[in-house]
Amino acid sequence: MISPRLVCILAVPLASATAQRIDSVSPSASVERTIAIDERLAADAGLRIGDRVVLAAEPGAPRGDTVRIAAIVKRRPDPSEVARSDYRLRMHLDHLQRLASYGDRVDRFSLQTAPNAAVDSVVRRVNAGAFGFRAYRSRAIAVETSKTFLVVSRFHRAIGVITIVASATFLLCIMLLKVDERRRDVAAMRLMGVSRSTVVRSVMLESSFVALLGSLFGVGLGLVTAWFVNVHYQSVYRTPLRFAIVTPETVAISVALSLLLGIGAGALAARRLAGTAPLALFGR
């Protein structure tokens, strides 16, 4: 199946105060052209299905086509459209070609192949006979167009690593200080005859518990933040796209990392405390 596609900027004189919604114009008895508009345009211009608008290829053009809105289309959660604030409008191909004086031309053809067809071979054969155009596999186009998101993804990963380093240093510092605060308790335990290994284990257990509690609180905070980020950016960019997703893997990594750091810091500090003479811990 072949589906030709033409994209063009049209002037739709309806967003201003003089919106030309001409409900009084009776539909042509013969052929009334219809269009579909996206929900953003419908919301901004206050348009509904059945409304009529005038389309022109250029702003201020003296003549235009009166068309009826037949559908309002939901915008897809497409990352490539996130930062774009333009409106989308769908028309019949021949209508747009005529309106834009584009002749018998299209921007691209989308080809649907049979499920078991050798797509590479089809692409080769099309290119062998092509003049003025070139066929690509959808996958190749996806790779090319997703370069922007690969860059953003790499940037996020780098920021993530820096954040992890910063929070790990913070966590390590806090845990060391927290354990260090226990020096008098440890000294008392040691003087009472509690073994070094028991002291180390108890301090490590305590730091693990603190790290676990902190990471669970962090997961909760992360979920709330992700919800807030999604609500905020979905409203800013007017898209159903989800910007922040907390996956089980993310939760597992963050809990594991904080536990590891907590236990590590606890072990480090506990060993140091257990290795110091109890009276020295008392400051004597």
Place this chain on the structure above:
Amino acid sequence: MRLHLAALSLRRHLSRTLLAGLGVAVSAAMLLDMVMLATGMRESFAGLLGRNGFTIRASPRGTLPFDSEATVGDAADAAAAIARVNGVTTVAPVLGATIHVLDADAPVTAFALGVDPSVQGDYELLAGQDPVSPNELVASDALLARLSKRVGDTVAVAVGFDPQLQTYAGRRRLVISGRARFLFLSAEDRAAALQLSTVQEMGGPGRRDRVSLFMVRTAPAADAEAARAAIEREVPRVTALSIAGAVAEAENRLSYFRQLAFILGAVSLIVGFLLVTTMVTVSVNERIGEIAVMRAIGVSRLHVVHQIVLEGVAISLAGAVVGLVLGVGTARYLNSILRGFPGLPDAIDFFLFQPESALRALSLLVLSGIAAGIYPAWRAASLPVAATLREEAVG
């Protein structure tokens, strides 16, 4: 004396001090990076747009420059009307087109700009001369490399296809008169600049007297915003955008980065503050007996406060200095990642080091260090001396 005592106190738990300093350094680096990210795009984008003194861009109504294939008709009339606007000194029309260079083994597609070489602001000449004759073009290094051509060579260029006849439309032989760097394109983009009339003629009736954009230069003393509004009034077919408007539009599209920078910068500052507060508080708690002794032998409260605040400031200051180096390094790395955006002009930087902004950010961190030391210092200074000494002695 106070400084010496503070240094001694920090040195007593060296590993702890170093770790806290490292934590503050990472926070400072992050804060600096985020300040650079928040201001870098705006500054470098504004700098790029302001090159050559063009302060306004006028594109087909409802579009941003080169955001679509839309063009402005009756361009000569429109240019004349814009030139009459008060404060406007130069109008440079530009027409964008896709060209096919036919001299290589397979046709090479490139982006072409039709310009008036005497007033253009789209490229900087690196070698050779401007396309002063209708049969000349200047090309980017990427295009010359792909074609294996040099200045002085001749190439066959077309602007379209005739699928019925299987021939190229708008064919011409053009001499490469120069090498150029295109300011608004990336170094990898294959690009060429020709005379505006050449591109219009090659494009046939559909391109006659049409342009994609007018670049407008205003007098230094003129109000660019007033000129912008006047252009839209005089030529309703165009949308005029001043540098400030263009920067605002770009910031709107990239607001995500600015907000990310703000959030992460604030988090860094809070983390640095908490770290110093915790560090100094624990340090004070450990030395509570010493502080009581100092107070008992006549050391003033102010002296104690100064010493403790100095400890916090010292950690913050050392962290900020290390963070400055760390931050500049990570900013370079992060900038190199974001510079991988396809089609990004060479002049655009996401992270821009500006001494003033860096100083402001790091001063904020040091101020937070002072604030972090105030609570433990106040607590230490208001100790009941006798009770504390008795408690410390009894244990």
